[in-house]
Amino acid sequence: MxxxxxxxxxxxxxxxxxxxxxxxxxxxxxxxxxxxxxxxxxxxxxxxxxxxxxxxxxxxxxxxxxxxxxxxxxxxxxxxxxxxxxxxxxxxxxxxxxxxxxxxxxxxxxxxxxxxxxxxxxxxxxxxxxxxxARKQAEGAHRHIEELMSTDKSKVDTQEIPVSSDEGLRFINPKEHDAEIEKYKKELMKAHEDIESLREQYDSSIKNYDDLAEEHKKIQNKLAVLTDNESAKDK
Structure with a gap:
């Protein structure tokens, strides 16, 4: 080898x-x-x-x-x-x-x-x-919540939802949360309705424009015919 x-x-x-x-x-x-x-x-x-x-x-x-x-x-x-x-x-x-x-x-x-x-x-x-x-972070957050609930139960509402954010631990009331969701849903539905209305107006404008263009074309054709007739009479 x-x-x-x-x-x-x-x-x-x-x-x-x-x-x-x-x-x-x-x-x-x-x-x-x-x-x-x-x-x-x-x-x-x-x-x-x-x-x-x-x-x-x-x-x-x-x-x-x-x-x-x-x-x-x-x-x-x-x-x-x-x-x-x-x-x-x-x-x-x-x-x-x-x-x-x-x-x-x-x-x-x-x-x-x-x-x-x-x-x-x-x-x-x-x-x-x-x-x-991530597991250590979740365990730390869980221990922190348990400490808060055990030390000061009077200030913590058990019906509130704990939410972690960059600013720290805060609580959101479920009723307020649902109300905000309903509010955003209504605003979204209104925005959809406005979009549909604008779309209908746009379609109507396009249709009117097409009709006007067709009328303009007909008038131009009639004008051309009249012009040809006048020219023939002059001859």
Missing amino acids: SFQWTFLATFLYCEIFVVIILLLPFISPITWRKIFKSRLAQAFSAGGRYYFNFIICIFGLLFLDSIRELRKYSAVELKDLATPHGEAHAHMKQFRSQRNFYIAGFALFLWFVIKRLISLLSHVAREMADSAA
Whole structure:
């Protein structure tokens, strides 16, 4: 095996090992995110895109070369089968071309798989962190409401709805809330009625314009006929 195929086979074994490590169930995505956020990983990821594209180019060239060799040695010539040694040599070349083809193909495929796995692990870890933060925030708000209700029940109406906002915790009366909703519904219905009225006026204006244009055309035709008659009489 030549140097480039030995290197590619070694890289393929390393890729298989990395994929197995990434798929281990007892290593959580949060742990992987911490590893990806480490200084060493950050230093490597600074030019990660260039490394990734460079390795893809190398693997692509080797894959194309393996296809060329596969097509070259796929058909065994009759002169190679004349002697047992020649036949064995021809089959050996055919086997090597097929082996190199599979090595290059799997190495290129696993390189994309590793990149996708790293991306998915980072995304899952980020979603888990956001979910944990939202859960802590909800628990804190719940504890805050319980403290308010337990310390000063006389000032808190149990029929009021707690609403969190940027300004802090406030309460809305359901009756006032329903009244505001009804008010907005009426305003919306009125706006729809105004739009329909304007649309009817627009359609009526278009119709009147068409009628006036038709009358104008008829008058022009009559005027043209009268002008022609006057010209004929003068002659």
